[in-house]
Structure formats: structure tokens, C-alpha cells
Amino acid sequence: MNKNNVFMIGWEYPPHNSGGLGVACQGLTTALADYSGKIYFSLPYKFSGSLKHMMLLDCSHPDWGKEIEQPPFFAYDQYPALERVDPANLDLNDLAALSHSNLEKQVNQYHDQVVNNSKNKDFSVIHAHDWMSFPAGMSLKQKSGKPLITHIHSTEFDRSPVGGSQYIMKSEYQGMKFADRVIAVSAYTKKILIDKYGIDSQKIKVVHNGIDPVENTDPGNHHFAKARPVVVFMGRLTGQKGPEYFLGLAQSVLHHLPEAIFVVAGNGDLYQELLFTTAHKGLSSKVLFSGFVRGNQKSKLLDRADVFVMPSLSEPFGLVAVEAAQRSTPVIISKNSGVAEVLPSSIQADFWDIDMMTKSIVELIKNKDLSNEVVRNQNNELKDVTWKSAAQKVTEIYKELV
Amino acid sequence: MPQICFYFQLHQPYRLSDFNVFDLSNDTDYFSKDNKTIFQKVSAKSYRPMLSLLLKLVNRHKEFKFALSCSGVFLEQALEFDDEVIKLIQKLVKTGQVELLAETYYHSLAGLYSQSEFNLQVKKHNDLIKELFNYQPVIFRNSELIYNNYIAEQVETMGYKAILTEAVDRYLYGRDRTKPYLSYTKKPLPLLLKHAPLSDDIAFRFSDKNWPEHPLTVEKYIKWVEIYPEDHIVNLFMDFETFGEHQWEDTGIFLFFEKFIDEFITKSYNKFVTPREVVSKLDKNKLEVYDVPEPISWADVDRDLTAWVDNDLQKDMINKIYELENLVLKTANDQLIEKWRRLQTSDNFYYMCTKWSNDGDVHAYFSPFETPFEAYRHYSIVLADLIIKIDSENQLEQLVAK
Numbered sequence: 001m002n003k004n005n006v007f008m009i010g011w012e013y014p015p016h017n018s019g020g021l022g023v024a025c026q027g028l029t030t031a032l033a034d035y036s037g038k039i040y041f042s043l044p045y046k047f048s049g050s051l052k053h054m055m056l057l058d059c060s061h062p063d064w065g066k067e068i069e070q071p072p073f074f075a076y077d078q079y080p081a082l083e084r085v086d087p088a089n090l091d092l093n094d095l096a097a098l099s100h101s102n103l104e105k106q107v108n109q110y111h112d113q114v115v116n117n118s119k120n121k122d123f124s125v126i127h128a129h130d131w132m133s134f135p136a137g138m139s140l141k142q143k144s145g146k147p148l149i150t151h152i153h154s155t156e157f158d159r160s161p162v163g164g165s166q167y168i169m170k171s172e173y174q175g176m177k178f179a180d181r182v183i184a185v186s187a188y189t190k191k192i193l194i195d196k197y198g199i200d201s202q203k204i205k206v207v208h209n210g211i212d213p214v215e216n217t218d219p220g221n222h223h224f225a226k227a228r229p230v231v232v233f234m235g236r237l238t239g240q241k242g243p244e245y246f247l248g249l250a251q252s253v254l255h256h257l258p259e260a261i262f263v264v265a266g267n268g269d270l271y272q273e274l275l276f277t278t279a280h281k282g283l284s285s286k287v288l289f290s291g292f293v294r295g296n297q298k299s300k301l302l303d304r305a306d307v308f309v310m311p312s313l314s315e316p317f318g319l320v321a322v323e324a325a326q327r328s329t330p331v332i333i334s335k336n337s338g339v340a341e342v343l344p345s346s347i348q349a350d351f352w353d354i355d356m357m358t359k360s361i362v363e364l365i366k367n368k369d370l371s372n373e374v375v376r377n378q379n380n381e382l383k384d385v386t387w388k389s390a391a392q393k394v395t396e397i398y399k400e401l402v
Numbered sequence: 403m404p405q406i407c408f409y410f411q412l413h414q415p416y417r418l419s420d421f422n423v424f425d426l427s428n429d430t431d432y433f434s435k436d437n438k439t440i441f442q443k444v445s446a447k448s449y450r451p452m453l454s455l456l457l458k459l460v461n462r463h464k465e466f467k468f469a470l471s472c473s474g475v476f477l478e479q480a481l482e483f484d485d486e487v488i489k490l491i492q493k494l495v496k497t498g499q500v501e502l503l504a505e506t507y508y509h510s511l512a513g514l515y516s517q518s519e520f521n522l523q524v525k526k527h528n529d530l531i532k533e534l535f536n537y538q539p540v541i542f543r544n545s546e547l548i549y550n551n552y553i554a555e556q557v558e559t560m561g562y563k564a565i566l567t568e569a570v571d572r573y574l575y576g577r578d579r580t581k582p583y584l585s586y587t588k589k590p591l592p593l594l595l596k597h598a599p600l601s602d603d604i605a606f607r608f609s610d611k612n613w614p615e616h617p618l619t620v621e622k623y624i625k626w627v628e629i630y631p632e633d634h635i636v637n638l639f640m641d642f643e644t645f646g647e648h649q650w651e652d653t654g655i656f657l658f659f660e661k662f663i664d665e666f667i668t669k670s671y672n673k674f675v676t677p678r679e680v681v682s683k684l685d686k687n688k689l690e691v692y693d694v695p696e697p698i699s700w701a702d703v704d705r706d707l708t709a710w711v712d713n714d715l716q717k718d719m720i721n722k723i724y725e726l727e728n729l730v731l732k733t734a735n736d737q738l739i740e741k742w743r744r745l746q747t748s749d750n751f752y753y754m755c756t757k758w759s760n761d762g763d764v765h766a767y768f769s770p771f772e773t774p775f776e777a778y779r780h781y782s783i784v785l786a787d788l789i790i791k792i793d794s795e796n797q798l799e800q801l802v803a804k
Contacts, residue, residue, distance in 0.1 A: 224425065224427060225426040225786075225790065227427065227790065227793075228426075259793070263423050276714050278782075279713075279714035279715045279717070279718035279778070283718075284715075284719055284778075284782045284785070285785040285786045287782075288423050288779075288786055289779050289782075290422060291422075300424060301423070301424075
């Protein structure tokens with residue numbers, strides 16, 4: 001069988017990643033290498049070291065300084081310089097001149113570098129990940145005549161439910177319009193692409209993210225706070241993730257389980273405000289902030305959690321909920337999330353439904369049998385959440401286009 | 403030609419360790435190992451050289467007198483980390499020219515939050531002073547000179563003869579700060595009020611090159627002091643660490659102080675007094691009342707409580723620590739009770755202050771935490787652990803009783 005070479009346009013790759021994009025690119029390309037031909041993968045910086053499964057292309061711009069070793073900005077950090085607009089007022093056909101922010105300039109420079117680097121590369125399909133890579137993907141399609149796939153890991157609508165950057169939304173829109181196929185990480189995201197961006201549903205394929213299995217799980221309450229129920233939130237402390245709802249939830253659960261401890265893990269623009277809210281509600285010493293956790297600490301926290309809650313306002317996928325499930329923790333996830341589609345036995349709630357989530361947490365903590373059952377079912381479902389399955393679906397899409 | 407009454411405050415808190423969520427119920431020490439190095443550093447720069455200088459001056463001039471107040475947690479750390487400091491204070495007290503003041507053992511805000519704790523901590527401090535220095539204090543000074551009518555009432559019932567506090571014009575109404583006053587209580591106590599301008603010229607402005615009066619010479623300073631008539635008392639109250647720590651040796655602070663004492667005392671009409679001596683000669687009937695309904699202190703621009711009790715972070719933590727009183731005492735576990743009391747030290751709440759401008763700079767200088775938010779975060783986790791320990795002790799107690 002003839003295997004297709006792929007030209008992928010990325011933005012970040014572990015360990016230099018700010019969010020799920022880098023992790024997803026790693027998981028997908030590693031599995032895809034078994035099915036596809038050669039994979040070229042461009043990054044806007046020089047990756048230290050090399051990878052076995054694909055060829056990395058350093059597409060950093062000379063203006064950014066000598067051999068930068070991470071993206072010029074992190075894709076999911078805040079964009080302080082950008083104007084915020086209400087998506088309802090966004091005229092998607094209006095592509096008039098937009099303000100030139102530093103961000104826009106860097107994305108354009110990345111475009112130029114990617115186009116230069118693509119010369120003499122032999123590929124039959126172009127695969128671009130999230131909006132930063134779309135301008136380059138579009139030019140590459142124009143120059144090479146090869147089909148373009150735009151892969152949506154998250155949209156500006158998810159990141160800023162109350163109105164994000166017009167420039168980013170337009171980049172997303174143009175990229176998807178110009179693409180031959182759009183991959184959405186969930187049916188939830190597909191719906192946003194149809195409803196909010198007006199993309200043709202026939203063009204969109206859903207490919208759920210996978211996850212690498214973990215071996216060293218050690219679930220149980222022996223890690224810390226042994227005699228207490230522990231409820232965990234983990235994620236960027238920003239509006240999208242709904243940490244304020246977690247505080248409201250803590251307050252409500254404490255009426256039923258006064259001995260419970262709530263851990264908020266992560267950093268973000270809402271950090272200080274959340275501390276003040278916690279204190280104002282009188283929740284000091286009940287809601288505890290661990291700061292950003294990684295590696296062993298992250299595993300330990302998910303191993304220890306009695307319940308994991310992800311009250312996101314909008315979550316294209318929600319990898320962290322799968323990570324929690326892998327460590328035998330029952331998860332409560334927002335209905336506005338992609339992960340609900342791959343973990344149907346998890347508990348799903350509207351992010352604002354404090355009463356419903358309170359009831360679930362109290363039940364899960366008081367009723368060990370129920371908790372065990374949820375974990376057992378989650379474990380069964382996890383078997384199908386693999387990068388292999390995602391890679392197979394992506395390979396099918398390549399075949400259709402070539 | 404007035405009388406000068408010097409009082410120097412010696413205090414070091416037990417600063418918190420980097421206690422995190424993962425330390426909950428794992429017996430990690432609440433208090434930092436850095437306390438030892440910090441104490442020894444301050445001792446080398448300030449305690450040892452200044453106590454030695456004071457000893458020299460006391461021996462040189464029989465008329466030179468002053469008062470010291472040492473918090474219990476300071477004395478404990480001195481005994482553990484540098485007992486030469488204790489020996490120097492013992493030598494000073496033996497000369498009979500040095501008065502020791504009463505205060506709370508833990509340098510706490512108990513006077514405002516718990517009458518029983520306030521009594522106990524003052525008693526505990528009194529006992530330690532007797533044990534170490536064979537000395538019975540008769541004059542009281544509260545943490546940070548915090549004072550209101552209610553505190554005066556409590557101190558009066560403990561049997562102390564007078565209180566030192568700040569002169570705050572919103573209660574002094576333009577009257578002299580160089581005269582003793584009476585508390586507004588059923589059984590009035592004499593009050594000595596700090597001369598903030600002259601005290602802070604040494605404590606804060608001495609090395610400030612932007613201060614128009616810099617450099618401060620002994621001649622100039624004596625001129626300012628001698629403005630006051632004979633029957634007035636200039637109360638110079640300041641942190642002991644002013645000498646060598648807040649103002650480093652290379653600013654000339656030690657030489658300034660030595661020369662000031664030598665020159666001031668050569669004039670026969672000049673006099674040093676101690677609080678006890680002032681109070682013993684007072685005719686109470688001639689004193690006016692200093693009515694302080696709301697708490698005042700010697701801190702910051704506003705001389706109020708806002709350095710410790712202002713934002714929600716501080717308020718909730720203080721409420722939480724004092725709410726624990728009955729529960730922690732019920733455990734009858736001395737180690738737990740001791741930890742609880744060390745957590746009452748006012749510095750913990752000072753570090754959580756979010757006031758801006760010059761006051762904020764002073765707070766940042768003293769804080770071991772990078773931000774007030776880190777101070778709050780760690781304190782909250784430590785308190786959660788203390789509550790876990792208290793609960794398990796009390797549950798054990800119940801089981802045994804059954």
C-alpha cells in the first residue's frame with residue numbers, strides 16, 4: 001500500500017507546551033508514524049534533540065533572536081495586546097485590514113519560514129494544527145496544490161466564551177474555509193464549528209484525542225490528607241475552565257461534608273481573584289491552592305483525588321479528565337466538553353449546576369460501591385481512548401483526499 | 403531639656419516552611435529551617451553588636467537607662483540559635499539600668515480576638531521573663547503597640563501599671579504627645595505615647611538619602627529633642643533591629659547612637675528615664691484622658707490595624723485561627739497547642755497585606771514570601787493540616803472515653 005508523506009504545521013511540542021495542543025501533536029504523530037509515510041513537522045523554534053518518528057523543521061524567524069528554544073508566544077496563554085470582540089457581532093465575511101499586533105506579525109513570520117522550509121519536501125497532504133499554523137497551511141496548499149487539513153484542537157470561542165480576538169477568529173474561519181477537510185477533536189467542537197463559524201458539516205470529521213496508557217498508577221488516600229475526602233480541580237485558572245464554579249461547589253458540598261478538602265491545582269489570570277473569593281466565602285483552610293503541578297505531583301494529586309471535577313464553560317476535549325480517570329478517580333465533567341463523548345459513564349453536569357454536582361460528590365464520597373462502579377466503567381471506556389484509533393481515522397481521511 | 407524614654411523591641415517570628423498540599427497529614431514541619439539562619443544573621447548584624455554597645459554605654463554612664471521588650475518567640479529562638487544574646491540581655495538587666503516590658507509571648511493579636519488567650523500569653527511571657535532574667539515587668543506593651551480602650555481594660559485587670567502605645571492625632575486632637583495620658587477605662591492606667599517623628603527619624607529615615615535632613619548628625623538631632631521643656635517626655639520607641647539590620651552598620655547608625663548618648667548626657671539638665679520610673683512619679687489626677695475606641699498601632703501611615711486585618715485573606719485567616727481555640731485546647735496536646743499559638747504571631751498576617759505604595763514596600767522587605775498571595779496560600783494549607791490533627795486527636799479522645 002502506498003503510504004502518504006505528510007507535511008504537518010505545528011506550534012508547540014512537549015516539553016515546551018502550554019496546553020493540550022503539544023500533547024495531542026505528540027500522541028497523534030507517534031501513533032501515525034506506523035500508518036503514514038514520512039512526517040515533516042514544523043515548529044516556530046529549534047527543538048533541542050531529535051525525534052525518531054518524524055522530521056522536525058525549525059521554522060523560527062531570525063528576528064526572534066538566535067536559536068529560540070520555545071514558541072515565540074504560548075498558544076494558550078493570555079493575549080494581553082489583543083482587542084476583545086463579541087463573537088455575536090463578528091461578521092465572518094469582513095476580512096478588512098485588522099490591527100497589526102505583535103502576535104499577528106509573528107504568525108506571519110512563521111508563515112514565511114514554513115513556506116521556505118517546504119521547498120524540496122516531498123509530501124502529498126498538508127495537516128495544520130490550530131489557527132497559528134493556518135496561514136502557512138493555506139499558502140502551502142496554494143503553492144503545492146496538495147490537499148489541506150485543518151485540525152481544530154480548540155477555538156477562540158472556547159478560550160474566550162465572552163468574546164475573544166477578532167483576528168484569531170478570522171484566522172480560524174479562513175483556515176477552515178480554505179481547507180479540504182476539518183478535523184474536530186470532538187462532536188462538541190464540530191457543533192461549535194457549524195454553529196459559530198458556519199462551516200459545512202460535511203467537511204468536518206471528528207477524531208477524538210487518545211491518551212498514552214500509564215503504568216505507575218497508585219490510587220488511594222495514603223498519599224496525603226489520609227482521613228479526608230479530597231475533591232480536585234486541575235487546569236488553567238481562567239474563565240474557560242470555570243474555577244469560580246468549583247469554589248461555589250466547594251461551599252455547597254461543605255454543608256454536607258464539612259470535613260472535605262478541595263484542592264485547586266493550576267495557575268492563571270484568575271489566581272488572585274480566586275484567593276480573595278475563597279477567603280470572602282470563609283473557605284480558607286478548606287479550599288487549598290497547590291499552585292501549578294507537574295510530573296510526580298500531578299500524578300499523586302490525581303491518584304489521591306476522591307472525585308475530580310472539570311466544570312469548564314467550554315472544553316473541546318478535556319485531556320485532564322481522562323488523566324484523572326486513568327488514575328481510578330471518578331470524574332464529574334462539564335456537558336460542554338468533548339471528553340464526555342469518550343467517557344460516557346463519567347458524571348456529566350452543566351458547569352453551573354452546583355446542586356447536581358453537590359449531590360454527585362456527596363454520593364460518590366459516601367457510597368464507595370457507587371464510586372467503584374463509576375471507576376470500573378470509566379476503565380472499560382478508557383480502553384478505546386487510544387492514539388492508535390485516532391491515527392487510523394486520520395489515515396482514512398488522508399486516503400480520501402489523495 | 404526633656405526626658406528621653408527609650409524602648410527597643412526584640413522580636414523574630416517563626417516563619418512558615420514551604421508546606422504544600424502534599425504535606426497534609428504527613429508530619430512535615432510547619433516552620434522553616436531558615437528561621438535559624440535568619441536569626442543568626444540578624445544576631446550577627448544587630449543583636450550582638452547593639453546589645454554590646456548598650457552594655458558599654460550603661461557601664462559608661464550610670465544615668466543612661468532604657469527599656470527592652472522581647473517577645474517570647476524571640477527569646478525561644480535566641481536560646482536555641484544564639485544564647486549569647488540571652489547572656490547579653492541578662493548582663494544588661496543586672497545593671498539595674500534596663501527595664502523589661504510585658505507583652506504577649508507569641509507577639510499575637512490575641513488582645514483583640516480572645517481574652518482568655520491574651521491573658522494566658524501575657525502570663526506565659528511574664529513567667530519566661532522571670533525565669534530568664536529574674537525580673538518582674540510592671541509596664542505593658544502590646545504587639546505592634548496595638549491599643550484601644552478594651553485592651554487597656556484587660557491589661558488593667560492583669561495588674562500592670564501602665565501601657566505604651568502610639569500617639570495618633572485622630573484621638574489626640576493636637577495635644578502633646580510628650581505628656582503621659584490616662585486610659586479611658588473604669589480604672590484608668592497611665593499611657594506613654596510614642597514620639598513618631600523623632601523615633602522614625604532614626605528607625606526609618608536615618609539612611610534615606612532622599613530625606614532633606616540626611617545625613618542626620620547628633621548635633622542636629624539633639625537640637626530637635628531639646629525643643630521640649632523639662633517636664634516633657636520624648637518617647638523614642640523602635641525596633642531593636644533598627645540598629646544594624648534595618649539600618650546597616652555602614653550607615654553609621656552605631657556611631658550615631660553612641661555619640662548621641664555621650665553628648666546628650668553630658669548636659670546636666672538632660673535625663674534618661676524608663677517607663678516604670680516615669681509612672682512611679684506621676685500624679686494621676688493631673689493627666690488627661692486618651693480615648694481610643696478603635697484599635698491603633700505603630701504601623702504604616704495610618705497607624706491602624708490595616709497592616710494585619712484589612713483584606714479578606716487576612717480577615718478569614720485570623721477568624722479561622724481564633725475559631726479553633728476551644729477545639730485545640732480540648733486536645734490537651736501541648737505540641738499542637740504550641741503550633742496553634744505560633745501561628746497566631748502577627749507577622750503571618752502582615753505578610754498577607756496587599757496595601758500598595760510605601761507601606762507595601764515595607765511589608766515586602768520583611769516578608770519571606772514573594773507575594774501576599776503566597777503567604778496566604780501556605781498559611782491556609784498549614785491551617786488545614788492543623789485542623790486535621792486537632793480533629794483526629796479529639797476523635798481519639800472520644801474513642802478512649804467510650
